[in-house]
Each structure stands twice: as structure tokens, then as C-alpha cells.
Amino acid sequence: MSESFSSLMAPPSTWEEFTEGLWKRNPVFVMVLGMCPTLAVTVSAINSLSMGIATTFVLAASCFLVSVMRKMIPKEVRIATYIVIIATFVTVTDYAIQAISLDLYEALGAYIQLIVANCLVLGRAEAHAARTPPVAATMNAIGMGLGFTLSLVMIGGVREILGAGAFFGIPLFGEHFQPWVVMVLPPGGFFVMAGWLLLFSILRRRAQMKADAQSAEADALKTSGACHGA
């Protein structure tokens, strides 16, 4: 169905492919994909950033490979093939992070390997990379990954500022600051995420109401004009 739909539209340019995931179809705030790492590792901004970069790498690499091999993979075993491709890149990332920074590796723990089970990666491979040429698929994946990173840092930053009084490890407030500990504990993840979504939904509603008011005004003008005409 979506095949025929996309064939009706002009194919999006590479730049559009890239920016799609950044904000308009942000994987976390709009599509609500990949929630586990989003909530689990965002206790600090630096953890969020590294998790985001790791996911971006896995996403871009696997979308590229899936896209290159899209005509070779039989339809019946495609999900299994995608999973194996993704798992390979996650293993690479896992070992790379272990080699680069052991502290980070311990902070993120099993959640790096859990990128395999991130619905975002499989979702993009299946929904986009499997029917797009390599360059466009990779650009889209990088955009999605950066959008994912952005939202992770937005959540992680708020949680770190409120829960530890710091941002990227730099203390922001004086030493008399009483940290709001619950923000770095599990419930904080749910609340901060809910808070961001609430903010966006309120902003969207206000924009919608403004647009409605304008169109209603235009309608009123038109009808009154019509009355005069009659």
C-alpha cells in the first residue's frame, strides 16, 4: 500500500531524507520507538549522547547493508536476516566501546547489546531501507539516528540538571543545591519523557487553534462578503 503511495509522490531529495528524522518524524517524540534505552540510560547527558551515537552508527551501518542487499534477501527470511545484520554491527559497537572507554561501558552495561532489540533499528530497516537505494537509506538512517540522539540528550539533560544539579558532569548550581533524586531514578525517566511530550502536545494544540481561528476568520469574511454580494 505504502509502495503505491510513495510512487505517487516525487521521491524525496537526499536532504529531505536526512532531515526527516531530525524533527518532523523524530523517532522518540513522534514515533515513540526505541523506548527502552531512551528511558534506561538517560540518567545523565553524557550517557545519553554516547548511547545516541552508538545507535546512530548501528542504524546507519545496518540500513546501508540492508539497502545494498535488499534485492538478494528472500522475503520469507528477511526479518531474520536483518536481525543478524544488526546483531553483527551491535557486536562491533559493543567491543569498540569496551576498547575506547571502560567507564562508559560499565555505565551503559547490557543496554549497548540491547540495541539489537531496539524497535527503531529493525523498524527503519524493514520500513525504509528495504525499499530505498543505499545513499538515500543511509542518509535517512543518519538523520533518524541524530534525531534519536537529540531526544536522548534532551531527556538526559533535564534528568541530570534536576537530579544531580549538573550538565555533562559540570555542576551548575552552588553546593547548597538539593538534588531532586527521583529524577535520576526510574520514575524520573517516565515523568521527564511525559513532560516533553506534554509540552509538544500543548504547543501543537496552540498552533492548531491559531490556524483554526485564522481559517474561521477567513470563512467569516468570505460569507459576509457573499451576503453583501447577495
Added chain:
Amino acid sequence: MARESLAQILLTTILSGNFVLAMFLGMCPFLGVTHSVAVAFPLGLATTFVIIIASLSAYLLNWVLGLAHLEFLRLICYIVVIASAVQLVEMYVKKHYPPLFRALGIYLPLITTNCAVLGVALFQTARDYDFMQSLTFAIGGGVGFTLALTLLASVRERVELADVPEAVQGTVLVLMLAGVLSLAFMGFAGLGG
């Protein structure tokens, strides 16, 4: 790591270290299928079954891979085994409970990418659990998952009748409810040490 007793592991995974509410594993079904208890509870049971199978096979696989010094293949092997187990459950449910199969929809095959399942396998490896500990961990995790799903689903059924401001409806409301539930489960902290 100090040896934990089986009772300790069971209590921790069900309550204070609940998979969903404390470790954020398996968020997709948690947010996606908890609109009614009638769907959430069976999905919890199906996931529990897959978790237990995954845990047992992960234990076996880890042992075999350790013998062959192929630890770097661990993740790939785990995920393939889990995918096959899910396929099995899917075929069983489709044959014996067709209405349930339709109600669960996409979320049944998605158990494959449920972090809770892979998480059990990875955490038990990381924590060096022996066979009985792994099994207890898996059972506790599954029960905890089902509990969290059922609790959230029953809360959502109640809230359906409430007058909720329009801006808060949808995912925001579910996340807030989950936060409150998670807050409640924090009260169990320290239980089972």
C-alpha cells in the same frame, strides 16, 4: 559477585527490580498493548514463556560458546534462538487461540525485539548466574513483566472513564501512569536486598 539466594532473586525481579518499571525492559508492549487487561495478561504470559525458553537456551549456548571460545558470537546466537522461540509461540497461539492472535496483532512477533527477553539472557550472562539462578531470574522477570502489564492495563481501563484534559491524552497519560506505578514499586526498594 556475591551469590544471591533464589528467593532473593525472585523477590528482586518481581518487585524492587521489576523489568519494566525499574529496568525499562520491554517498553513497547508496555505502552502498546496495555489498553485492556484481556489483551495485556495473555501477552504477559506469552512473553514469560519466551523469556524462560530464552533464558534456558542462553545458559546452554553460553556454555557451548565458552567451550569453543566463540564469545563474540553470543549476541547473534541469542537473538536467533529468541526469534525461533517466538515463531514457535506464534504458531501455537495462531492454531489454538485465533481471537487472541488477532487481538495481539503485531505485538506477538514483536516479542522478538522485546528487550525483556534479550535482557534476561544478557543480564544472566553478565551476572554469572548458575543454572537455577538463571531459571529463577527468568521466572521472576516474566512474572514481574506480566504484573506490570496487568497493573497498567487495569489502571488504564479505569482512567478511560475519567475526564482527562485533551493535551494529556494518549502517550503522555500512559507515561505519567507508568511513572506513578514505578514510583509505587520503588517502595519495595531494599526488599530482597
